[in-house]
Amino acid sequence: MSVTRRETLAGMAATAASLAGAGRARAHSPGWDAIVIGAGTFGAWTAEMLRRAGKRVLLVDAWAPANARASSGGESRMTRGAYGGDEIYSRMASESLVEWKRLSEALALPIFHQTGVLFFFEKEEDYALKSLDVNKRLGLSMERLEPKTLKKRWPQLDWTGIRFGLYEPDFGALMARRAIESLVASFVRAGGAYRHAAIAAPKQGQPLKHLTTSDGEKLYADQYVFACGPWLKTLFPSLLGDRLFVTRQEVFYFAPDAGDRRFGPSALPGWADFNEGDLYYGFPDLEGRGFKIAHDRHGPPVDPDAEDRTPSPEALAVVRAYMARRFPALAKAPLSEARVCQYENSANGDFLIDRHPDWPQVLLVGMGSGHGFKHGPAVGRRAADLILGNGSLEPRFSLKTKSARQDRAVY
Numbered sequence: 001m002s003v004t005r006r007e008t009l010a011g012m013a014a015t016a017a018s019l020a021g022a023g024r025a026r027a028h029s030p031g032w033d034a035i036v037i038g039a040g041t042f043g044a045w046t047a048e049m050l051r052r053a054g055k056r057v058l059l060v061d062a063w064a065p066a067n068a069r070a071s072s073g074g075e076s077r078m079t080r081g082a083y084g085g086d087e088i089y090s091r092m093a094s095e096s097l098v099e100w101k102r103l104s105e106a107l108a109l110p111i112f113h114q115t116g117v118l119f120f121f122e123k124e125e126d127y128a129l130k131s132l133d134v135n136k137r138l139g140l141s142m143e144r145l146e147p148k149t150l151k152k153r154w155p156q157l158d159w160t161g162i163r164f165g166l167y168e169p170d171f172g173a174l175m176a177r178r179a180i181e182s183l184v185a186s187f188v189r190a191g192g193a194y195r196h197a198a199i200a201a202p203k204q205g206q207p208l209k210h211l212t213t214s215d216g217e218k219l220y221a222d223q224y225v226f227a228c229g230p231w232l233k234t235l236f237p238s239l240l241g242d243r244l245f246v247t248r249q250e251v252f253y254f255a256p257d258a259g260d261r262r263f264g265p266s267a268l269p270g271w272a273d274f275n276e277g278d279l280y281y282g283f284p285d286l287e288g289r290g291f292k293i294a295h296d297r298h299g300p301p302v303d304p305d306a307e308d309r310t311p312s313p314e315a316l317a318v319v320r321a322y323m324a325r326r327f328p329a330l331a332k333a334p335l336s337e338a339r340v341c342q343y344e345n346s347a348n349g350d351f352l353i354d355r356h357p358d359w360p361q362v363l364l365v366g367m368g369s370g371h372g373f374k375h376g377p378a379v380g381r382r383a384a385d386l387i388l389g390n391g392s393l394e395p396r397f398s399l400k401t402k403s404a405r406q407d408r409a410v411y
C-alpha cells in the first residue's frame with residue numbers, strides 16, 4: 001500500500017504499523033475474523049473492542065481515520081450525561097467517559113478537557129427535570145443553579161430570560177480528530193491492522209463472499225462491520241436510502257480579545273442553551289482554537305461527497321445574532337475558523353446497531369444523529385458483543401425501529 005499525502009501523521013504511523021500487523025495475522029489465515037469499514041468513532045472503537053477480545057481485525061478507511069469530511073473529524077465534541085429521560089444514552093456516555101479518560105491519560109496531549117457542561121433553560125422543561133432524575137439515579141453529578149448563581153459564576157453571559165441552569169462538572173470536551181487518530185494508532189500498536197482503501201458497495205441480491213476495494217482487491221473475513229457514517233446511505237441505498245437523513249451543519253470559531261480570559265476553559269464551561277429544543281451550544285476557547293458556537297437545528301439535506309463546504313453567510317449571521325444577545329462581549333469578535341460537516345440522522349435520533357437483513361455476517365453501525373461521538377466506546381462495545389455472540393440487540397438501535405419519517409426526539 002502506498003502512503004499518500006492525504007494521510008495524516010497519525011494515519012501514517014498507523015499505516016506503517018499496520019503492515020506489520022497485517023503480515024502477522026495473514027501468516028495463519030487468508031482472511032480476518034472481522035473487517036471494520038470506516039475509521040470514525042463508531043468503527044475505530046468497534047475494531048478496538050474486537051481486538052481486545054482477541055480477534056484479528058482489519059480496520060479500513062477510504063480517506064483516513066477522522067478525515068476532514070467524516071463527522072468524527074471535527075476539532076471538538078461535547079460529552080455530557082444529561083439526556084432528559086433517555087437514560088440509555090446517559091449510561092453510555094458515562095461508560096464511554098472512562099475509556100476516553102484512559103486514552104487521554106496515555107497521551108502527551110489531552111483528548112478530554114474536563115471543562116464541565118452547563119445547560120440553561122428559559123422555563124421549567126421536562127428535559128431538565130428528567131435529566132436531574134436520571135443523573136441522580138446513575139450517580140452522575142448535576143447541580144441546579146438559579147439565576148443569581150449563574151450571574152455570579154459566569155458574568156460574561158447575559159442571563160436575561162433564563163430561569164435556571166444545570167451544571168455537570170464531570171463532563172466536557174473531547175478533542176475529536178486527535179482522539180480517533182490516537183485510538184487508531186494505539187489499536188495498530190497493539191496488533192490491529194489498518195488499511196487505506198475504499199470498499200465498494202456489496203452487490204444487492206447476491207451472496208457476500210468478500211469485500212472488493214476500489215482497486216479490485218478482494219478482502220475476506222468471517223464478519224463485516226460497516227460503520228461508514230453518512231456513506232452508509234451510498235453503500236446500502238435500497239435499505240437506508242429513505243431512513244438515513246444527512247444534513248448540513250455549520251460550526252464557527254471566534255477569537256476573543258487578546259488577553260481576555262473570560263472565554264477560556266478556566267472561566268467558561270461547555271454550554272448549551274436549550275431554548276425549547278432549538279439549541280445553540282459551544283465551547284470555551286480550547287487550545288487557542290477560538291470560542292466555538294453552533295446552531296443545533298438540522299440543515300438542508302446533503303450528499304457528503306458533493307457537499308460544498310464553504311461556510312454560508314446565513315449560518316454565520318444566525319450565530320452572530322445569538323452571540324450579540326447572550327455573549328455580548330463577543331458580538332464583534334473576528335471569525336477565526338469555520339467548518340461545514342454533516343449529521344447522519346435517524347428519524348428520531350436513535351443509533352443503528354443491527355445486522356443487515358440479507359447478509360447475517362454484516363453489522364451496520366451508524367446514525368450518530370449529531371450526538372454520537374461521545375458514545376464511541378459504548379457503541380463499539382455493543383457492536384463487538386453482537387459480533388462475538390455475547391450481546392443482545394437493543395430494540396432502540398434496531399433497523400426495524402428506523403422510520404422513514406423524521407421526528408427528532410433525542411437531544
Ligand SMILES: Cc1cc2nc3c(=O)[nH]c(=O)nc-3n(C[C@H](O)[C@H](O)[C@H](O)COP(=O)(O)OP(=O)(O)OC[C@H]3O[C@@H](n4cnc5c(N)ncnc54)[C@H](O)[C@@H]3O)c2cc1C
Pocket residue numbers: 037038039040041042043060061062063064065066067069070071072073074076077078079197198199200227228229230231232235249250251294341342343365366367368369370371372373374375
Ligand atoms: C458539526 C457537528 C457537531 C457535533 N457535535 C457533537 C457533540 O458535541 N457531541 C457528540 O457526541 N457528537 C457530536 N456530533 C456527532 C458525531 O460527530 C457523529 O455522530 C459521529 O462522529 C459519527 O461517527 P461515525 O463513526 O458514525 O461516522 P464518521 O465519523 O463519518 O466516519 C465514517 C467513516 O467511514 C469512512 N468510509 C465511508 N465510506 C467508506 C468506504 N466505502 N470504504 C471505506 N471507508 C469508508 C469515512 O471515510 C469515514 O472516516 C457532531 C457532528 C457534527 C457534524
